[in-house]
Amino acid sequence: MEDIDTATKTHDPVCGTAVEPERNHCHVRHHDRLYYFCSLRCLLAFAEAPERYDDAYA
Numbered sequence: 001m002e003d004i005d006t007a008t009k010t011h012d013p014v015c016g017t018a019v020e021p022e023r024n025h026c027h028v029r030h031h032d033r034l035y036y037f038c039s040l041r042c043l044l045a046f047a048e049a050p051e052r053y054d055d056a057y058a
């Protein structure tokens, strides 16, 4: 498998891990954006303090 299609990838805003949205079920919609996480633990950390992790949050 090649690993060059960066358009399909995003990063976990909490820990910075690269995640593949198509394979990842840990996500949350916030301010009309979808955020993907490597684990439920990171999702919960984001949910508790989104302003800490989201640069676009104001």
Ligand SMILES: [Zn+2]
Pocket (backbone or CB within 6 Å): 012, 014, 015, 016, 017, 037, 038, 039, 042
């Ligand atoms: Zn994570």
